Amino acid sequence: MKIAHIAGMLALAACLGACKEPLYTNLSEREANDIVGALLARDIPAEKTPGEEKTWTVSIDHEDFARAVAVLKEADYPHGPASGLGDVFKKQGLISSPVEERARLTYALSEEMAGTLSRIDGVVVARVHVALATPDPLTGQQRPSSVSVFIKHRTDADLQRLVPRIKTLVVNGIEGATYDNVSVGLFSVQTAAGASAVVAAAVTDGWTQGRPATLLGAAACLVLAGAVLAWLAWRRGVAGRAKTGQAV
Secondary structure, rough: OOOHHHHHHHHHHHHHHOOOOEEEEEEOOHHHHHHHHHHHHOOEEEEEOOOOOOOOOEEEHHHHHHHHHHHHHOOOOOOOOOOOOOOOOOOOOOOOOOHHHHHHHHHHHEEEEEEEEOOOEEEEEEEEEEEOOEOOOOOOOOEEEEEEEEEEEOOOOOOHHHHHHHHHHHHOOOEEEEEEEEEEEEEEHHHHHHHHHHHHHHHHHHHHHHHHHHHHHHHHHHHHHHHHHHHHHHHHHHHHHHHHHHHH
């Protein structure tokens, strides 16, 4: 009886889960939590399920697909593993060339500064590109470092007034950088409402064509769920009558 009950519940859970559509797979648990949190904050039902090799899958209802894509694009999720010169110039052996050491230093400075800027209220993504100071081959004089800052921010965040403070922060954090050699580019992210309209237009045809199959699948899920519940109730009734007969 217990085995049959467990099997029925598993079948019911599988059926209900089948009504969901995977949005992202092969995520780390942190990425999955961030994505689910961002979707729930916009009233989009989402759930995460464990996958293979400590990965996670985030699933949503099909009708929420376009809006979920727009919301995650606005929040720049999933970030994915960072890669750059730090991956290209991995340290191998005990001795590193001056080029490798310089590349690692540049990458570390860029990542640290980008992490600091990303903590400013309203910033969605921050990237920093550093060209460290080098001696002029003709005069021998040291040329100042130059820094380019890319910031994507929410439309409701007025970061233009913070540009002088951002440049000062960069100058004080990167050796050899001067105020005039720091450029800051601000780019407002498209809101979820506008982006969802664009995404919805792109997926409307696919949704219209696949709607009958989707509705049939949902109906099949409901029928199967009802059948499983009815079967469990019948099993309980049979077991109850059997116990009553034995008692008599």
